[in-house]
Amino acid sequence: MLTDSFQRPVTYLRVSVTDRCDLRCVYCMAEDMTFLPKAEILSLEELEALCAAFVAAGVRKLRITGGEPLVRRGAIGLIGRLGGLLGHGLDELTLTTNGTQLARHAEALASAGVRRVNVSLDTLDAARFTRLTRWGRLDRVLDGVYAARQAGLAVKINTVALAGENEDEFDAMLEWCGREGFDLCLIETMPMGEIGEAGRMTQYLPLSLVRARLARRWTLDVSEYRTGGPARYVTVRETGRRLGFITPLTHNFCEDCNRVRLTVTGTLFMCLGQEDAADLRGPLRRGEDVRAAIDEAISRKPRGHDFVVGRRGLEGKVGRFMSVTGG
Ligand code: SAM
Ligand code: SF4
Numbered sequence: 001m002l003t004d005s006f007q008r009p010v011t012y013l014r015v016s017v018t019d020r021c022d023l024r025c026v027y028c029m030a031e032d033m034t035f036l037p038k039a040e041i042l043s044l045e046e047l048e049a050l051c052a053a054f055v056a057a058g059v060r061k062l063r064i065t066g067g068e069p070l071v072r073r074g075a076i077g078l079i080g081r082l083g084g085l086l087g088h089g090l091d092e093l094t095l096t097t098n099g100t101q102l103a104r105h106a107e108a109l110a111s112a113g114v115r116r117v118n119v120s121l122d123t124l125d126a127a128r129f130t131r132l133t134r135w136g137r138l139d140r141v142l143d144g145v146y147a148a149r150q151a152g153l154a155v156k157i158n159t160v161a162l163a164g165e166n167e168d169e170f171d172a173m174l175e176w177c178g179r180e181g182f183d184l185c186l187i188e189t190m191p192m193g194e195i196g197e198a199g200r201m202t203q204y205l206p207l208s209l210v211r212a213r214l215a216r217r218w219t220l221d222v223s224e225y226r227t228g229g230p231a232r233y234v235t236v237r238e239t240g241r242r243l244g245f246i247t248p249l250t251h252n253f254c255e256d257c258n259r260v261r262l263t264v265t266g267t268l269f270m271c272l273g274q275e276d277a278a279d280l281r282g283p284l285r286r287g288e289d290v291r292a293a294i295d296e297a298i299s300r301k302p303r304g305h306d307f308v309v310g311r312r313g314l315e316g317k318v319g320r321f322m323s324v325t326g327g
Pocket of ligand 2: 067
């Protein structure tokens with residue numbers, strides 16, 4: 001069992017299998033991103049070996065993310081092999097995706113043992129979707145979402161709340177999710193990566209405000225449901241579906257954080273909102289004891305992030321993009 005110095009068990013690993021993406025969501029990436037050279041990134045076999053080492057150390061849940069995980073060639077094969085760990089230490093294998101390639105891969109994901117997928121979707125308006133992602137097509141994502149449902153996967157829609165962008169749509173999205181049988185999770189925008197700070201602050205929308213607005217129309221029953229993540233849930237009485245809130249800025253949830261994040265370069269981030277990290281690629285490639293490197297890293301897991309809405313805007317910023325650490 002991996003336990004940090006604050007006695008928090010670390011049972012959840014999020015693995016970014018690529019820093020690349022076929023979209024450029026305005027809050028996540030700059031338009032002219034420079035991606036990692038091939039030599040820097042772990043092979044699929046190396047990623048698999050590190051995941052297996054974490055599962056052997058006590059990790060029970062893996063989430064595959066990115067960048068966009070499904071744009072990496074061979075990602076489905078990797079997910080299939082990781083599925084082999086289910087029942088052998090691993091309880092759950094999940095995926096976070098932008099959904100653009102999901103129509104093609106939903107069946108294979110289900111066969112690999114994936115039961116739930118998170119699909120990021122910030123709007124149901126086609127023109128707005130294209131603007132927010134800089135060039136994406138909404139219909140492809142919707143095809144992906146429906147294919148996932150068809151394949152038997154439970155779908156959660158992740159929506160970043162953006163002031164002046166999609167804040168007029170949350171009622172409609174809740175209604176759509178209710179009709180289609182999806183849960184919805186709203187996320188506060190976090191100060192990660194250089195996208196121009198003026199933009200970041202004007203995008204910030206506190207979910208406390210969103211929740212109060214939604215409560216005018218919907219009956220939100222507080223739910224004890226937890227997925228082991230930072231989301232706090234209510235059940236929407238009118239639809240029977242769950243609505244989650246991820247509020248890194250208005251409510252800090254670090255005290256029971258159970259997760260760490262592995263990037264595609266084999267760098268382990270012990271906190272999304274801190275710069276401290278451990279290199280696992282070096283020990284892996286040198287044939288050293290990876291477990292010892294993991295233990296040492298976990299012992300350094302910080303108490304929490306420092307994101308805060310301060311007088312000068314969003315503070316506690318980290319320089320790397322969310323797409324590097326893997327959301
Ligand atoms: N490409 C996949 C996707 O979009 O789902 C997986 C990676 S993406 C980085 C994971 C999640 O992070 C997405 O739901 C995205 O909306 C969210 N995200 C990216 N940048 C963010 C930011 N600055 N603040 C809050 N959430 C962010
Ligand atoms: Fe790509 Fe996901 Fe970032 Fe959007 S949020 S740019 S889909 S990695």
